[in-house]
Amino acid sequence: MAGIIQVNMMLAELVRGLPPTPALASMPVSATVTDREGQLLRPFTTADGRWRLPTARADVDPRFLDMLIAYEDRGFAEHDGIAWSSMLRAGLQFIGAGGRVVSGGSTLTMQVARLIEGEPTRNLWGKLRQMVHADRLEHELGKGDILDLYLTLAPYGGNIEGVRAASLAYFGKEPARLTTAEAALLVALPQSPEARRPDRDPAAARRSRDMVLDRLVAMGALGEEEADYARHEPVPTARREFPMLAAHMAEQAVRAQPGARQVALTLDRRLQEALERLAAARARLIDPKVSVAIVAADIESGDVLASVGSAGLFASESAGFVDMTRAVRSPGSTLKPLIYGLAFELGLAHPQSLIEDRPTAFGAYLPVNFDGFNRGTVTIHDALTESLNIPAVVVLDAVGPARLVSRLRRAHADPRLPAGAAPSLAMGLGGVGITLRELVSSYAAIANGGLPVQLHDGVGPQPEPGTSAPVLDPVSAWYVADILADVPPPLNGSPGRIAYKTGTSYGYRDAWAIGFDGRTVIGVWVGRPDGAPVPGLSGIVGAAPVLFEAFDRIGNRKAPLRRAPPGAILASNPDLPAPLRRFRHPNESMVARQAAPQIAYPGDGVDVDLGLASGEASPLMVKVRNGVPPFTFFANGAPFGRPEFARQSLWTPDGPGYVTLSVVDAKGQGDSVRVFVD
Template structure:
C-alpha cells in the first residue's frame, strides 16, 4: 500500500484542466455521475446534520443562559418636541448612537427589501431556516471549508447583536441558534424586527436604522429612496468595510449588489434599480440634531431612566429662533449671547427656549443657559408698577403725572437720557419708559406689593440678603430670570391671571385657584399702552404689546412682548456680566423680538379686545380724582417749589415795538409749580393752557403792567414790567 499522499479531487482543488475532461473538452459521463452523486450525498449529509443540530438546539435551551431581555438593552436617550420630532439624541454610556425605533416609523420599502434580501422565510420560520442552513453547509463542504453563503436568519442576527458573539465562531453560531429559538418563543415577529432595526450595525458607533439615516442622510427613516434603502440593507453585512464616509466606492458597490440581487429575486423592478444606481452615496457623516441643547440636557438629567422625553417645544419654531439668535449675536459682538423664550399664553407651554447663541460658541460662553440666569431686569417691571396703580384706583392711563427731579430720601432717580419732560400722561410715561414717574407710582403702591405680585406670577425675584424691597426694584434693582419675566408678561396678557410655564421636564401639577397678578381691567390698560410703544426699525406699530429694558452699565438688554396667543422674551448681553457699550433694549433686543414674532407663522393672533368696565376717555373726560396722579401720602414725595415767572423778569423794560406800531405779543414763561397755570395781566386772566408753561399776551399800548401766574395748587408769583 502506497504511503504517497493522494492529491485532492479536481473539484475541491478547483482544477478543471483538460486532464479531467474528454477529448472535446467536455466532462465524461463518469465525471457527471460522480458530481451528481457527490452533490446528493453532501446535501443529504447537510440535511442529516441539520436534523441533528435541531435536536442539539432543543437540548441546549435547557442548559445555556437565557437570552438577555431585549427591553433592558441600553439605547440612546432621545428628547423630542411636542409632536414627537427629534430635538436632540444622546449616546449610550459606551458612546454608541443607538436610537429607539420601531417598524411603524420606518419606510415600508426598506422593510420589504431587507426581508427579501436577508430572510425570505422570516414570516414562517421559528428562528432558524433549516433549508438555508443545509444549503450553507453543503456549499461550505463543496468549497473545501470556505463560507459561500450564510444561513443566519434575521432572528439569529438579532441574537448575535444582543450577545455580541462573533459571527464566524462555531460555538457562537450555535448559541445564536439557541437564542434565536428563544426569541421566537418569547416575542412576536414585529418585536424581533424592531430589535433588528434598533441594533443593526452601520459603521463606527452608529447602530440601528434611525441613527443610520440621521448620520448618513440627515433625516428620519420614515421616507427613504430606493437607493438609500438598498445601501442600508447592505451596510450591516460589513459595516466597517462599506462605510460610505470612509469608502464611498465600496459603499456604492455593495448597494448596487443588493439592487441586482433584489431584481434577480423579483423583489424590485429592473428599471427602478437602474435609476437607483444613478443616485450618489453619501461621503460624510452628518451631525446629529442638537436643538434646545440646554433644555434637552436638563430633561435627560431629570429623567435618567427614560428612553424618550417629550418636551412642549415646537421643533420648527425652536430651530428658527436658534438661527435668529445666533445670527443677531454675530452682528453685535462675538462675546455677546442671546436668549429667547416663547410660550403659549393660555396653557403656559414653552414653545421655544434658546439658551444661548450656540452651545459651542466659546467666546460667548454658549454652554451657559441664559434663560435661567439671574440678571437685572432694567425697566421691564414698569408695566406691572403702573398696573398696580390702576388696580388701586390711583391712576388711569390718561392721568397726568409729573416727570421732574424728585428725591425719595437719599434715592434720586433720573431718566435714562438725563432729561425731564414735565407734565405727562401715565400712558406717555410708560411708552417713553420714563424713570421718575415709575418710581413715584411705585412709592405709592409699595415695593413690597410689587415683589409680592411678581411671586404671584410665579417669578422668583432675588433681593440682596437680609434686605427689604426698596424703590430701586422698579428700575432693575432686583435679580430675575428671562423665564420669570416671560411668566410675568404672560399673566398680563392673560388678563392678570397667573400662568404656570411648563416644559415637559417635570410633571404638570393640577390647576389650583391662585390669586391674580392684576385685575382684568388693569391688565388690559397695561397691554393697551404697551401696544403703543414705538417699534424698532424692523417692526410694525401695534402688532404686539411690548416693553424694553436696559440694566445699569449696559449689561443686559431686554425685550418682552405678546400678542393674543404667544408671549416672547429676549435677553441680549454677555454671560460674564461685562458691560457692552451702546447696548440697549430698543437697539439690541427689540429687533430680535419682532423677528421672533415674524417666525410664529399661523400662531400670530391680534391682541384681545377690552373687557367690560374699561374706561376709554381723555384726561378732561376722566373723573376729577383720576385726572392727576396724586400720591396717597404727599409728604413722602418732595413737593415742587412754588411757580416763578421766568420771563420777563421783575422790573425790566421789554421792547415790544409798541411805539412804532409794529408790535409783537408779550411771551410769559413759568418755571416750577404744578400745571395747569392761569396767567393774568393787571388782574385779568388771559390764558390757561393744559400743560404749557408759557403763554402770550397782546398789550393795548406802552406802560407798566403787572403779570401774575397761579398754578394748579393755588400758588402764584407776580412781576411788574414796563412795556414799550
C-alpha cells in the first residue's frame, strides 16, 4: 500500500508544473509577411530574438518527413508517445554506464515535450517527466499536430528553430523541395545543433549528415546509389540572410497588425525582387548618395504589385531606411498630363489644337521652358510630348489651379501646398508636394479611362467598393494617354510601347518617370532623400531608363494601351471644328500676353560680350515677351528685323559701344533697352 502511495506521489510530482499543451496556432512564432501567392517576403524574429517560422507538414518535402520518421521514430504512427523497447534499451545502457545517459530512446513526441519545456533531460528524473508529458501530448493532440510542433520547434543552431527557418538559413530556400543530402542534414542537426552547425563546423555537419544516410541505407529506407550521390553534395559553410523583400512595407504591415502571425500583401514576389535589384543597380551607377524608389500597380484593381522604398535598406549613404515611395517631394512636370486632360474635358482644346509657346507673364510669375528656348506656335500634342512649360501654365491658368487640386484628390492624391497658400500656377511646374504613390494613383486613373484607382497593398484597410467621381472623362483620358505614348523614349526604350511622362524638380532634386500600358502602371523616383541637388539629374536621364527596364521585368502582365473610346475626334488640325483649331483662353485679358511687349534679352544696362575685339563677332539675339506679333526690331532707331511669327531677331553691330535696342508690336506698343556691346 505504501509503495502505491509513493508511486502516486511521484507521478503527481512529475505532472505538477507541466506547461499547458500548446497549439501551433497560438505558439509565439516569427511574424511573416507574404506576397499575394503566400510566398515569403520577410520574416521577423520573435520577441526573444529567435527565427522560429511556423511550419506545417504541408510546407515540407514529403521525403524529408519520411527520412525524419525512419531515422528518429519508426514507430511514430503506432506508439502512444513512448517506445517502450527503446526505453528499455536506454535504461539498461544507463545502468551499465553507472547512471550516465548513453542513448535517449526518445520518440518524436518526447522530443516535442522536451522542446516545449525547454529543460535538458540528461538525467533519469527529466526523462521520466518527459515520458509523462509525451503521454499527455498524445492524448490531447493528434499525430499531425505533434509533428507540426516538432517541425516548428526543433533546434538547428544559434537562434534558428524549426525546419523552415533552417532551410532558409542554410540553403536559401523553402523546405518544400529538398535534395536527399539537404533532407539528411536537416534530420541530423537537431540531435546536436551547436556541435554540428555547418556555419561553424562544416566537417562535423558532413559527418552527421552521412551518418544519417548510412543508417537509412542500413534500414532499407534509402538506396545505396542515391545515398552515395548525396554524400558527394557539399554542405553549406555559412548562414544565408533571411529574405528581406519589400522591407519598408513589411515593417509597416507588422506595425499595423502587431499580433498577426502572418500578413499577406498584394505584392508579387518575383516582380518585387526584380525591381529591388534594378533600383540598387541603377543607384550605384548614378551616385552613392542617390536613392531610387519604384511603385508598380495593377490598373484595374489598384493592387500594389511592387513597392521599392529605396536602393537598399542598409545603404547608409543614401538613407536607405527612408521609404521614398511615401516621401512628399516636388513633382516637376509630371502633373502636366492632367492639366491638359482638364482642357480637353472642358472643350478648350484638342491634342491637335495650336497653342503659343512664347515668353508670357502672369503678373509677377514668368515661367520659362526647361531649355530656355521657345518654339512659337505648336500643337498641344507637341507641347506635352516636349514638356514645354509656358503652354502648360497658360492652360492651367485657363482650367484653374483649384480644379487641378480637386481632380488630384479624386485620384486619391493629397497635394500639399505651403502653409496658408492657395493653389497657384506654380503647381503646373512642380510647386506642390506629392508622393510617388500618389502620382502612380493619378496616372492609374488616366490609364483607367479617367476612373479613379485607389492603390492598396494589404497594410491598411481595403478600399470600399462604390462609384467615385471620375478624374477625367473617358475621351479626355484617352487623349492624354495617346499623347504620352508618343513621348520619345530614353536610349534603352522603344517608342509606343508605354505611355509615360518624365519630370524634374527645381534644382535637380527629384527625377521622375511615370508610365503605363494597358494593365500596369509604374512610377519611378530618383534623387537624394535629404533633398540635396544632384547636378545633371533629370527625369529623362535618371528615371526614364529605370521605368523602361521595370516594364521589361513585368513578364506576362504586358498589355497594349486602350483603344480610342466613342466620341474621340481623330483628326489633324485643319480638319478640327473651328473652335478647336487654336487654344483660346476663356478670359484672354487674364493672360499677360495681351500686355505690352518687353525685351526679355538682353537686359537693360548690361554689358554683352560678342567677341568684337577678336574680330570674330557673334550676332546678338534679341528676344521679346508679351505683346502681339508681328514685331519690328530696331537698333539705334534703324530696323533690323520683322519676322512674321518669331519673338526674336538677330542683330550684328558694326563695332563696340552703347546701343539702344527697341521693339514695336502689331498694336504699336513698344519697349527699349540700352546695352553696351564689345
